[in-house]
Amino acid sequence: MKFRHLTYFFFLVIFSILSSCYSFTGSSLSPETQTIQINEFINNAPLNNPQLAQQFSTDIQNRFLQRTTLKGTKENPDILIEGEITDYSITPTTISSSVNxxxxxxxxxxxxxxxxxxxxxxxxxxxxxSFDRVFSDEAVFSSDLDIQQIETAQVKLVNERIINKIFNDIVANW
Known part of the structure; x- marks a missing residue:
């Protein structure tokens, strides 16, 4: 009986220590951090996808507002995120030839x-x-896709990967 009480006490102490050192939400943001402002990202890429900046800005705002307890603000935020899209390119990776x-x-x-x-x-x-960093990602796809398919599925995939990297660097601090 005494052993069982000692075991419960031991687990309670370990749990208390772990919970004070680590937030189970996975966030490394200070508890005092409560507000965020994410400015519209500007598209300065030489090849311009007209919807890219708006889509990226909306997706990154949604990520932070839905997956953290931060509240959006336009005045004196605890966290400010802004930036620009510097490259958007489509290049061939695999060449094929038809001998016939x-x-x-x-x-x-x-x-x-x-x-x-x-x-x-x-x-x-x-x-x-705080930091200034460049984030990049890519997706390889069949040359059979038309521009509409590229700009919906592939752009969404690459945007999501980049936003994951940004989110993890800010919130998870890995």
Whole structure:
């Protein structure tokens, strides 16, 4: 009987220590951090996708407002996130050729979409965590896709990967 009480006490102490050291939400943000402002990202990429900046800005705002307890604000935020899209490119990655076609028709079998985003993150509660970084990701896809399919599925995929990286660097601080 005495052993069982000692075991419960031991687990209670361990749980208390762990919960005081780590937030089970996975967030490393200070409890004093309560507000966030995410400015519209500007599209400065040489190849311009007209919906990219708006889509990226909306998606990153939604990520922070839905997955944290931070409240959006336009005045004196604890966290400020802003930036620009610096690259949006589609390049061939795999070449195929048809020996039966006259002249040996050479074409891309796969293409790669690359998006690069420059981010300014300012943490006014913990200024040492602030940063300016470049985030980039890519997706390889069949050259059979048309531009509409690329700009819906592939752009969404790459945006989500970049936003995951930004979110993890700010909130998870990994």
């Amino acid at each position: 076609a006259p002249g040996g028709n050479i074409q891309a079998a796969q293409n790669k979409l690359t998006i690069t985003v420059k981010v300014h993150y300012e943490n006014r509660i913990e200024p040492d965590k």
